[in-house]
Amino acid sequence: MMRHFNFNPMFPESSGLENQTGITEFILLGLSNDQHIEDFFLFLFMIIFLVTILGNTTVILVVRTELCLQTPMFFFLSHLAFVDICYSSVTVPKMLRNFITKQKTISWEGCIAQIFFFIQTCCTELFILSGMGYDRYVAICDPLHYSKYLTKEICNKMVGGAWILGSLCAIGNVLPLLNLKFCNNNIIRHYNCELPSLLSLSCAETLTNHIVLLIFVFMFGFSSFLFTLVSYVNIISTILKIKLAEGRQKLFSTCSSHVIVVGLFYITAFVRYMKPSSESFIDLDKVISIQYSILTPMLNPIIYSLKNKEINSGVKKLFGNCRLNF
Numbered sequence: 001m002m003r004h005f006n007f008n009p010m011f012p013e014s015s016g017l018e019n020q021t022g023i024t025e026f027i028l029l030g031l032s033n034d035q036h037i038e039d040f041f042l043f044l045f046m047i048i049f050l051v052t053i054l055g056n057t058t059v060i061l062v063v064r065t066e067l068c069l070q071t072p073m074f075f076f077l078s079h080l081a082f083v084d085i086c087y088s089s090v091t092v093p094k095m096l097r098n099f100i101t102k103q104k105t106i107s108w109e110g111c112i113a114q115i116f117f118f119i120q121t122c123c124t125e126l127f128i129l130s131g132m133g134y135d136r137y138v139a140i141c142d143p144l145h146y147s148k149y150l151t152k153e154i155c156n157k158m159v160g161g162a163w164i165l166g167s168l169c170a171i172g173n174v175l176p177l178l179n180l181k182f183c184n185n186n187i188i189r190h191y192n193c194e195l196p197s198l199l200s201l202s203c204a205e206t207l208t209n210h211i212v213l214l215i216f217v218f219m220f221g222f223s224s225f226l227f228t229l230v231s232y233v234n235i236i237s238t239i240l241k242i243k244l245a246e247g248r249q250k251l252f253s254t255c256s257s258h259v260i261v262v263g264l265f266y267i268t269a270f271v272r273y274m275k276p277s278s279e280s281f282i283d284l285d286k287v288i289s290i291q292y293s294i295l296t297p298m299l300n301p302i303i304y305s306l307k308n309k310e311i312n313s314g315v316k317k318l319f320g321n322c323r324l325n326f
Contacts, residue, residue: 026111026186026193026201028104030095031286042099048298049092055301056081062314069310072150073139076132077304077311079159083128084297087121090114091192091293098191111193112177116170118194118293122269123216124166126224129262131158136255137231141238169216176209189282194289217270225266232259257304264299268292 032038063069063078091114098104106114138149173195183203190197195213199206232255239251268291305311 023108023182023184023186025105025107026188028098028106028191028193029187029189030098030104030191038099042096045092045099045294046096048294049088049096052088052092052294052298053085055298055305056085058315058318059301059304059311062311062318065318066310066314069314072135072155073132074310075152075155076128076135076159079162080125080128080132081301083121083125084300086117087125088294088297090117090121095191106193111198112174114193115177115195115198116174118192119173120163120166120170122166122293123169123220124162125265126221127162127165128159129258129265130224130227131155131162132258133228133231133262134158136258137235140235140251140255165220169220172216173209173212176212180204180206180209190286190289192289192293196285221266221270225262225270228262257308260303261296261300264296265292268296 030038031041059081060078063074063081094106094110094114135150138146142149177195177198180198180202181204182201185201185203188197188201195209199209235251235255239248242248242251268288271288305315
């Protein structure tokens with residue numbers, strides 16, 4: 001769908017959020033052109049989304065109701081679960097709606113909003129994961145000062161700061177998009193609106209957009225990853241100095257779930273946003289995007305429940321009480 005405007009030099013701001021070529025919607029080609037395959041994807045991603053909501057909501061309820069889980073580590077975990085719910089909700093409901101209605105379109109404003117909230121929640125998750133890494137670092141490397149460095153006030157500020165930095169990252173990347181030109185090209189060969197997909201459609205120079213993206217990736221993404229990496233280098237060094245094998249195993253166990261989650265998220269996200277755009281990698285882009293934007297929010301509560309005895313015990317207790325009340 002196209003719309004053309006008569007430009008009035010007296011009111012240059014009248015075009016609002018609409019881009020300079022008058023495109024009002026984009027066509028999302030999705031994951032497949034085969035109707036039977038799309039019906040399978042509808043069922044699959046609906047189950048994944050429901051498991052994501054149920055799993056992360058369960059983690060939040062368990063952390064908030066169990067007194068033994070009122071520690072900074074589980075405080076960060078509950079906020080990670082909330083971010084995962086928001087993160088998954090940015091793209092999956094729209095994708096499911098397109099599967100059901102068979103109308104694979106998204107408005108220009110909807111596309112910009114999806115990119116904004118996707119980047120915001122993605123960056124917020126990065127910083128919360130870094131906060132969790134810092135928590136493990138202090139707990140293992142400097143346990144005597146744990147209560148001093150990770151008070152409730154400090155933890156609240158860290159989570160609030162994560163949301164603020166996530167919003168700044170989103171604003172910084174979305175504002176340059178408002179000046180893009182698309183030359184009547186509105187077909188996105190993906191199942192959702194992502195920044196790399198939209199930039200590849202533009203017929204105008206996107207160097208500024210790529211520079212801004214690169215700056216934010218290194219300022220927020222790489223620095224956050226480096227901070228987490230340095231934390232775990234010190235953590236591993238401290239654990240290896242412990243003489244008792246049982247003590248080393250217990251400490252490794254408390255950190256392993258976080259390491260798995262960080263690895264799943266960082267590796268796929270960096271590959272998606274840092275590799276060059278290419279037609280030959282479109283299917284790979286979709287698979288990578290599914291991993292970090294759909295599967296990771298579902299896997300996080302499962303990983304923490306399996307690897308953490310306190311969460312596992314709390315989940316069993318919560319559902320046991322639910323069955324008794326029922």
